[in-house]
Amino acid sequence: MIRAIVTDIEGTTSDIRFVHNILFPYARQHLADFLREHQHQPEVAAALQSVREEAGQPQADLAAVIAILSDFMDQDRKSTGLKALQGMIWRDGYLNGSFTGHLYPDVLPALRRWQAQGIELYVYSSGSVAAQKLLFGYSDEGDITDIFSGYFDTHVGAKREVTAYRAIAAEIGQPAEQLLFLSDIRQELDAAAEAGWQTIQLLRGEADSESRHRQVTDFSQINPESI
Numbered sequence: 346m347i348r349a350i351v352t353d354i355e356g357t358t359s360d361i362r363f364v365h366n367i368l369f370p371y372a373r374q375h376l377a378d379f380l381r382e383h384q385h386q387p388e389v390a391a392a393l394q395s396v397r398e399e400a401g402q403p404q405a406d407l408a409a410v411i412a413i414l415s416d417f418m419d420q421d422r423k424s425t426g427l428k429a430l431q432g433m434i435w436r437d438g439y440l441n442g443s444f445t446g447h448l449y450p451d452v453l454p455a456l457r458r459w460q461a462q463g464i465e466l467y468v469y470s471s472g473s474v475a476a477q478k479l480l481f482g483y484s485d486e487g488d489i490t491d492i493f494s495g496y497f498d499t500h501v502g503a504k505r506e507v508t509a510y511r512a513i514a515a516e517i518g519q520p521a522e523q524l525l526f527l528s529d530i531r532q533e534l535d536a537a538a539e540a541g542w543q544t545i546q547l548l549r550g551e552a553d554s555e556s557r558h559r560q561v562t563d564f565s566q567i568n569p570e571s572i
């Protein structure tokens with residue numbers, strides 16, 4: 346019996362093209378100006394220091410950190426510091442109406458159905474918790490943040506690491522076999538399965554013939570009561 350469902354965002358609830366073609370370029374375009382203006386704010390300074398440490402350049406000046414962040418963005422590196430900064434920059438974009446958080450049309454009806462069945466809903470993304478709340482708070486369907494009982498980001502660990510799923514299970518307080526993780530990425534599902542979770546892979550685009558996970562093309566095909 347599934348007690349809680351944890352969902353990925355990019356490629357699962359939301360189109361990967363929204364993240365890569367809209368969110369990421371917006372952050373890249375505004376990064377330098379944002380940092381010059383806000384570098385001394387405590388949460389910005391903490392994220393910058395985290396990036397310096399991650400790059401092994403603890404004394405890097407602002408220009409050097411901007412170059413490091415540019416490299417991280419080129420690599421789509423799931424750096425906790427970069428993700429924190431992207432979330433702060435995206436906030437302006439959501440607030441000034443530059444974009445809304447993309448949701449596939451099958452997502453909200455399924456989330457509502459599962460919630461009505463007494464299943465708790467959570468998010469786990471490499472995007473910061475603040476960025477997750479923005480996407481779901483300013484989504485195509487309005488503010489749906491209340492539907493989720495909690496949000497997890499890379500502070501619990503990287504999405505391909507088994508330990509992250511053990512940490513999330515401990516925080517949710519349910520046995521791993523009663524937790525279901527939804528993601529488009531096989532390696533993330535492999536880590537969740539190794540931690541004892543149930544898994545379903547979303548195939549929003551290309552097939553994945555190497556996957557050993559149950560596969561669906563949208564949320565309407567997921568029936569937690571049959572798992």
Ligand SMILES: CSCCC(=O)C(=O)COP(=O)(O)O
Nearest residue numbers: 354355470471472476477480
């Ligand atoms: C909060 S939306 C932006 C997601 C993001 O920054 C990212 O790198 C995608 O990560 P995910 O773990 O959702 O694939």
Ligand SMILES: [Mg+2]
Nearest residue numbers: 353355356529
């Ligand atoms: Mg994904």
